[in-house]
Amino acid sequence: MTDLWAVTHTQFDPQHLQHAETIFTIGNGYLSTRGAFEEGYPGDERATLLHGVFDDAPMVMTELVNAPDWLALTIRLNGERFSLAQGTLEAFEQTLDLKTGVLTRTVRWRSPAGDGATLKFERFASLANEHLLLLRCTVTPEFEGLLEIHAALDAHAYNEHGAYRLAHWHWLDQGERRKAAYLLVRTHGTGLKLAGALRCQINGTAVQAQDMWHATMVPTQVVQLEVKAGQPVVAEKFVALVTSRDVEVDRLVDTAVEHVTAVTTWEAALAAQTAAWQAEWERCNVIVEGDDEAQLALRFNLFQMLIAAPRHDDRVNIGAKTLSGFGYCGHSFWDTEIFMLPLFSYTSPHIARNLLTYRWRNLPGARAKARANGFEGAQFPWESAATGEEVTPTWVPHFADRTQLVRIWTGDIELHISADIAYAAQQYWQVTGDDEWFIQQGAELILDTAKFWASRAEWHPDRAGVPPAAGGVYEYRDVIGPDEYHEHVDNNFYTNRMAQWNLQTALHTLAWLKNQAPDKAQQLIGQLDLSEQRLAHWQAVIDKLYLPVQPNGLIEQFDGYFQLREIDAAALEPRSQSFQQIFGIAGANEVQGIKQPDVLILLHLLRSEFSAALVRVNYDYYTPRTDHTYGSSLGPAIMAIMACEVGLPADAYEHFRRAVRADLHDVRGNADDGIHAASAAGTWQVMAFGFAGLRLTPDGWHLHPRLPQHWKRLSFKFCYRGEWQTVDLTQE
């Protein structure tokens, strides 16, 4: 592995087709396209997903729609269809260049009749013009005869649900303008409109009008050529996609045609692409010396985050699987705020701001959810899509028995996301110093979530074990914490403490606002009804929230956790299933095995509030109880940071490796469904907060380097309050 900017497969492995499609995803923050083959392959999951283009779907409520397939390219050599499912594959290489975002595949193939050719496919999603998709295929025949190329824009793109496939697009119009084929379609339920335009060139010459097939839903440009052995043919396919989220409906087709006809040459578009990516890596590159695998894997994870991050749209968010697969339907979770936001707040504040503004725009949905549940303020949905309403499925089919359904409770009672969003807003502000955004949007996020927490707190005057002098406690009962193996628990410590933090921060925010932006403070006081009485109630909840800590510093994850049956995790090894799969949903609820660090992630988020000794006690207690390998993919990055904190560098590196290889090496066996975004972005946190020990304090930023032993150098940049900082660490 010499080029630490390229992910390469030199073998075609049909057994792991969909995994390769996931990791060879390209994108530009507006859309992503999985690395499926242009010519198709049985069982492929070809998909292009656009931010914000959601449609209704059974059970899962709403999902990102698989856009018209712009890759479709049928190639016939002397009448025989090129496909790796037939003929002879003589050479294969697929490479994703992380530096430029170009995916290349070179194939030497021989047809069943014996006609050979080398085919080189290159593609990229333009970062310079996010509506533009470019594909180039160079065919070098070893035979003399007929070469046919059919380049389609195929609106029969389906959303894969395993047992079934949904068709979201309805035909509206298609035709030809300025030598481009165009197509106009709309989604079934939400009525979003999408225009696509397609233009092809063969050896630099545009395909003629008479060589277009206007087949319904599948406009296709077609070329037939007499070819000679050794003389390459270059086919270029340019596609533009534009939706009614971007421009007025009556401008859709023209806009798509304009984008696609504005491309002069492949080379010019590639030059713009290279320049745009250079600017990205200027901000975000991480240099690791002494660990080539980590170097490449870190860049791969950063690449996957950068292609998923909306640059010009603050009405969308990043889904748990980015835009790289159908997993979780493009829905966004707390993954964004707790796992992804730090990367962007520190390296790409314009992206972080877009993501947080999405939450602010969706406050009406969060308020509606709180009201529907009988509470005040803003209760953010556990799963969020286009509108900010709760889109967590309430029921999903049981995987083993289709007549049975499993009730999903996270949308009802996994409350902590509201505090997580407030936390991310405050962190963004601390890192960037973006007072303007904080005044206009961030403060409202923090205040209205606090209002929710105060209304949701239950007063229990007679809680056992609470000194009578206290007169009672506030509690949060019937919740789910970050560890989702345990449902319907009371006083999840993470939830309670983050709620308290949210309320405290809200009071500080209001005080700051009254001082710095008194008009805004008055507006919010009126709008959110922040009366003195209400603020006094907030203070009472802060003061009397139930947050028990054992004398030795050990924290019980929730009421009764210590009484659950212990498990011998080591005795379960080797395993390829999660604790929950092994014990069952009900069984896992009754043992101590946890899906991910729960107490420990709180200690990470509010690190300065807890002593090193307390951290160590809890690290030692919870680490052996955590399902590191098949539990949540969110866990390993946090575990790595906390292992750094307690001075266990070898353990830290093991957890880091689990996170950074999650998708590249499919260590959990489910990368087919898409990139594990929280894990990918979490690797940046391990690098920065764990290995470099980056911490913010009121007087600035500090480093506490704890590099893995074999790392010779770690270097990265970040932007602190508008000023770029460079970190460059070596082993001392």
Place this chain on the structure above:
Amino acid sequence: MTDLWAVTHTQFDPQHLQHAETIFTIGNGYLSTRGAFEEGYPGDERATLLHGVFDDAPMVMTELVNAPDWLALTIRLNGERFSLAQGTLEAFEQTLDLKTGVLTRTVRWRSPAGDGATLKFERFASLANEHLLLLRCTVTPEFEGLLEIHAALDAHAYNEHGAYRLAHWHWLDQGERRKAAYLLVRTHGTGLKLAGALRCQINGTAVQAQDMWHATMVPTQVVQLEVKAGQPVVAEKFVALVTSRDVEVDRLVDTAVEHVTAVTTWEAALAAQTAAWQAEWERCNVIVEGDDEAQLALRFNLFQMLIAAPRHDDRVNIGAKTLSGFGYCGHSFWDTEIFMLPLFSYTSPHIARNLLTYRWRNLPGARAKARANGFEGAQFPWESAATGEEVTPTWVPHFADRTQLVRIWTGDIELHISADIAYAAQQYWQVTGDDEWFIQQGAELILDTAKFWASRAEWHPDRAGVPPAAGGVYEYRDVIGPDEYHEHVDNNFYTNRMAQWNLQTALHTLAWLKNQAPDKAQQLIGQLDLSEQRLAHWQAVIDKLYLPVQPNGLIEQFDGYFQLREIDAAALEPRSQSFQQIFGIAGANEVQGIKQPDVLILLHLLRSEFSAALVRVNYDYYTPRTDHTYGSSLGPAIMAIMACEVGLPADAYEHFRRAVRADLHDVRGNADDGIHAASAAGTWQVMAFGFAGLRLTPDGWHLHPRLPQHWKRLSFKFCYRGEWQTVDLTQE
């Protein structure tokens, strides 16, 4: 209305597009195609459904798959796309010729640019060769210029589920053989393969190979013509569909191509079609004089049944909505045995036998269902599809709140279908005298369902109200009867009495079999374990089954029905909702309003077992409690027969009219989803058993004519034990 063989619309009504599509369905017993427009229209539900071609679907378990669309025909006049959604419609007529099964549409249309043309579309599904579909379009331009015709076979055909659409087909292959375009696809979950072949002629000349668009999934033949005003252009499109249910997979494409190339001319195919339909009507025609509406509507209902009835396949059944729409996913219910079978047993015994053999073939599924529920014998599924396993959805989304689900109990506890199937088997035998079938299959159906009923009966020694001398009673608790407004009821009289009939008939069958086919009797005794002990238990259940009748003859529909709250049905009028929609699912369970006759249908089926006085008492009691207009569409035909029985001819005619107009006039507002098959076939029963009073007794058939007052003549034929009988009644 002069031609009483044609259903005609002379206006295009986009508000009722899908209703028109349903009633203009054509078919041939192998497949049906809804009457959607060749060129498409926004919101249409174009569908071709093939018997037995099921695929997995969420919630509904399995559904008939919308086959590749063979209608697709794009026509451009001087570059403008013909569509009723634009331009000017100057004349419109759509006619279904019931005598030949040809659907014709004539349209005079002017494009937005002013180019006018008359377009005549004709189509039929060949009854002479059930794989063959034919379409002809005659365009008579009023302009000089360019006429383009694109004729596609479009495998992007979706199953409509309202909120979403499923895509079932995967591409396998496509190409060209013998001037026909072909396509090979497979279903997503069940892996059934379908080949389609397409061949077009323009003015009698085959479209050339270079005029084919091999767009993926959408092979299209294309013609461009310079046309002159007044000179018609005739485009003919022939399509063949064959599936892996019909021939070996490696013969699929060749077989489809053979069928489509065997068509010499439209005229020859039409002649074969006309002859085939003449034979159908020779058997099935009904003549009514003095009531043109009834005459035409009866023929329409018969036509819809005849195109849905499998002639060459005994592995399929007729769905509740025939093959004419997506309603009930093509699943079969008791509708077949109780409502459709009489029509076929009397007029088309070869079809009746196929339908009953389907049940016999699915005995393994029925046995598996009984075993899974802890019972013996054969418990037939409430909803049945390809395999005979239970395919009733267990949950369906609540129509008003997508986070809520409604539990469907019919698949669990609507037991009576097992007796209904036994009843139909015995009736078929009685009508046809088909001893061979009865010995080989019918007897086993009756015996194994009896075995189920005996094992399902519960012994209750202490039932209140039962004389102590009896020592106890057998009961069937927790069931649903024909009236599905009342779930989880005990001792539904219909269920109990039909179970008793099933057990009695089983004993008679075994006795007959021992006499007539002793080898078969011994085989079944061994196979089904029909020990003396078991038969004694059957007799005990027969003797002690709980079947209470009031002294005046009134029968309580189920335990406690009389105690339910009465409703004032008249006070709810006028209404456009069912009782269940008005009262809610739970509310309807608690009032006396019923979805359909329940006791009365039992009295119809076992008419000779009950006195005229008892029939009258129950008719008078239950008629005002029945939801005739928006309850079950199965009800009106039975009500009409029973009204004849009690001598209320005006009432009988009113119920008959409700049944016979159900789809033609969409009296229930849901004909969009497909033909109400039970109602359609039920109209034949009203005609035969009600108005003509046809009854079988051990010594032959008898008539008790009760013609509607204004009918001058009623004539029909039926086949009794191999001999054709003609009924020709006039008012005496």
